[in-house]
Amino acid sequence: MGAALPPAAGPELESLAASLESGRHAAGTTIFTAGDPITHLHLLAHGGVEIREAQGGLVSELGTGDCFGERGLLRDGLARTTARVTADARVWKLPAEQLHRLIDTYPAVAGHFRPVRGGTAGGEATVLATARADMLMSTPVVACAPDATAAHAAGLMRDHHVSCIAVVEDGKLCGILTARDLAERVLAERREAHTPVAQVMTSQPETLSRDALGSDVLRRMLQRGIGHLPVVEDGTLLGIVTQTDLTRYQARSSAHLVLAVGEAGSSREMALVTARIPQLLAQLVEANVPHEVATRLLTDVTDAVTCRLIALAEARLGPAPVPWVWLACGSQGRQEQTGVSDQDNCLLFDDSATRDDVPWFHELAKSVCHGMHEAGYVYCPGGMMAMNERWCQPLSAWKRYFHGWVDTPSPESQMLASVMFDLRPISGALPLFGQLQPWSLALAASNSIFAAHMISNSLQHTPPLGLLRGLATIRGGEHRNRIDMKLNGVIPVTDLGRLYALRGRIPAANTRARLVAAGETGVTSPSGARDLVDAYDLIAALRLAHQARLVRAGRKPDNYLDPSELSDFERGHLRDAFVVVRTMQSAIGHGRGAPN
Template sequence: METSSAIIGFLQSVHPYDSLPQDELVRVAHSFRRSEVQAGAEIYHFGAPLDGIYLIKTGSVEVQDASGGLVSLLGPRNSFGERGLMRDGLAATTALALEACVLLHLPAAEFHALMQSAPPFQRFFTRGRAGDRRNTDLAMQTVGDLMTGDPQSCGPEDTVQSAAARMRDGGISCLGVVEAGAFIGLVTTRDLTGKVLAAGLPASTPVRAVMSGTPISLPPEALGADVLNLMLERRIGHLPVVEAGRLIGMITQTDITRFQATSSAQLVRDLAGAQTVAQMAAVTARIPQLLVQLVGGNTAHQVTTRLITDIADTVTRRLLALAEAKLGPAPVPYLWLACGSQGRQEQTGVSDQDNCLFIDDAATEDDMAYFAALAIYVCDGLHACGYVYCPGEMMATNPKWCARVSTWRGYFRRWIATPDPMAQMLASVMFDLRPIGGAVSLFSDLQAETLAEAAENSIFVAHMIANSLTHTPPLGLLRGFATFRSGEHKNQIDLKHNGVVPLTDLGRVYALIGQSPAANTRARLLAAGDAGVISSSGGADLLDAYDLIAQTRLDHQARLIRAGKTADNFMAPSDLSDFERAHLRDAFVVVRTMQSAVGQARGART
């Protein structure tokens, strides 16, 4: 039988217990109960009460899901059972001893007390679990939680006098304009004073004559950071919340006065007011520190990457404005789009630029020369701001990616009709397109049309699936990792190309099959589960795997920045604890399993 001193010595080698002060560590050590379990014995069963978590001292344990599927294989210094404790004390898994084990059992009361009093415990046992993260900052809230529900509205043919009376009686500063149930515009007190009173219009003037038609709006799943960034960048005070074309809420400056602007919003403010590329570059140089602050604040990876991408979007729009100020107004409508990680709203501390231009078909050759100059100005500006030139020249400065809409339509049709390897690669990039600045109408119809045509072409889908299997997780033999064997990154794994990219590729395939217009990987995985493209259990596992891998990548980049180094995607597995390595490998196993499943589906299609 081990003594308390032996348990204390063991705990000192296990994270996060090694972070506890010595007196607290001694107290916690006395709370553990030691047990011996024979090989093949069931430690606990799915759905049974689970009073605490387990720490493996010797032996190995297999953790299974409700259907008996493998969740993880754990060895010494690994913990298990914590996910059950997050679900009202009932086991969310089944645990079996693969071999004789010595287990240390920490009662639930002590575990929860540590989660409350010791931040390292909270970070350790919730990392990668986006649903367990809590943050009261405005930037991290969803618009659906922030908005004023049951928004007041009027019809386009109502008089401005009746609209003013409604705003006065309701103590509000704006009304949504709704026609046949659809949201079509916004009228504010500023519209009434500036467009009606100041212009001497009669009180019988219809609202349609003074409203802002098709104003900027946000969906309920957008973030509070989106509200701040839009209000600061566009200098607006009201944001309608719209879902499926219907007005469901409103956010005004009054709603956010109790919150302080976040760091990302401050960067957006500074960028929106910048007059030169040099001023903008000075702002974007603060992005690495923002990444460190967000990761250090336990911000979920999808929020961190969204905030960082918002900054890139603002830089792009500001450069477009400066370009037009220098070159003159655009001769015909155009649309600047981002692809790659910016298009998916997944930028990290390491980002090059991927972009293109859609130009109205009315453009003449002289007009095209204007857009070539605009592309050079913007791409050079992005490069100066730290978004380096794309090594594959996937940029609007490449004449191929600065083209009329009809040319783009031809590209898409050819890629779908003849899905050779190059077409697959290009299609993969282009399915991640997201409008940044200009006439969105140039893309919206084309996007829907292309998505429908591609999804109906089984040969194209099969080729896209094959393309999605070219990047594989870095899984080695004997429950290890397949690291680089030589070179600059010896003994490291690539958390981008072998980590998040396989998931990005799977998400793109699922979106194609389900005809989802979403560009963001996490949104695509959620949509695939909702649409039945993948099973609910498979979707949940894949989402958890994505969250863990993406968060590990951000944590790695933040560690490098804090150490005064440049962020990259190459991490040595030895930098992680045994627990972290085990769970990261589990996540890679999930990805490989889902790749196998989609590969089998490809075989069925062909």
């Protein structure tokens, strides 16, 4: 098992030994086949066993001390791979109920199997950046009807000691009224005290979902210049998050960086803030924050830098001639940034722009991209930036781009499509992006030839699996004997997530969200999606942990992991995770979403 039990566990050990079943298997026999029911954990006492994927490809070769079959056992009871004996073997079998009992009783055993069972360590967030909006909001909410008078609303604010009240009609939020609204729209304009609230409230206010993070609240408040954000679920008002709520809730981590960026007056000042990102990464890892939350918080800082640079540029250039939207792609677009990030972005503006209008957007793009470079987000080596006129275009030009990539899937088209199908709006007229994304997803989903080329392109990124039980490392050069946890780790899963998104017209750009949605919508099997999410969680978490170790050692974070940094348990689970990725690649390569 590889997990030590305490000395007091004598009776437990006796029960465990009594439940073990021993079996001998001759070379050439099959212990189980992919899809077979799994009722026991298998431990190889001696001999040899090879593990093959459902399509027959060799995954790994096992030796004395290895265990297998646990992924199916801890999931839905079905084997994910085929186990074939290569040398006469003796195998011990532990019943599922005994394994679950050990996992539930002994933390050491639970720690060994947690990556397979699913989920990433990390308790409820205790800092503002990771706190959910429903943990921050004020309740109960003080409310009034749209036809209430301004005087009545002011009295409610006074009596309840609040700076904002909700305006509700038929149980639905239709606006909010703040003390600032009363000052600017009633007193300053000398309106009568009996003026209906509907005439002075903020209609259709910016809202958040209950699972939005504190960093989202901060970014929205800074970007929109507001101090109150209603939290809404299915149209029903749950509460309101105010600046006072944020002040009460002790802010740390990315919240501090976002606030500091919002106060910066230049890219050089922002560089002083972004220089603290590696330490933030290390703190998040040490706090056992799940990888998908950690990378989102790191991306929030990038988003804040982008929005602040845009605001500074607009103050200098004046108002835009036509609507526009700034888009992030790559890891920023997917909200998956780590301690190693360059910039990837583009600009889309309305087709009503004239030739005289275009220079305004070119100036905006240059200002922001140069500023991001100075702030620590270096220029994209491939020129995938809005300052490149190719990526600063009107909506019609972007549609022509997507048409060309889908209709003529050349190697360059596949590369560009892989980047541009990860677009996420950061600032500007967000509805403009709504005119592009659903259209481009429908275009890609309807072209089977394009889909086939994208699948073929994605399969060029393979997990680093060796033939003899271990992990395949880089053979030479500066990173010899290491694993590229980006190119051979997260990118294969990112590619799969993108393929599922194109196949199912899934709007999410985030890889994990795409995988979850693919399982929920039937793009791939639910069990396959769960396995892939678990595999991705482990791969991404180990990548972040590696970067955090480098930061703590005073070194620059990178993606090259030495397997010797990991325990035997971690190496075994990492290998298992790569097996899942390879299996899912084979499945989609054979025209199926996932093995059943």
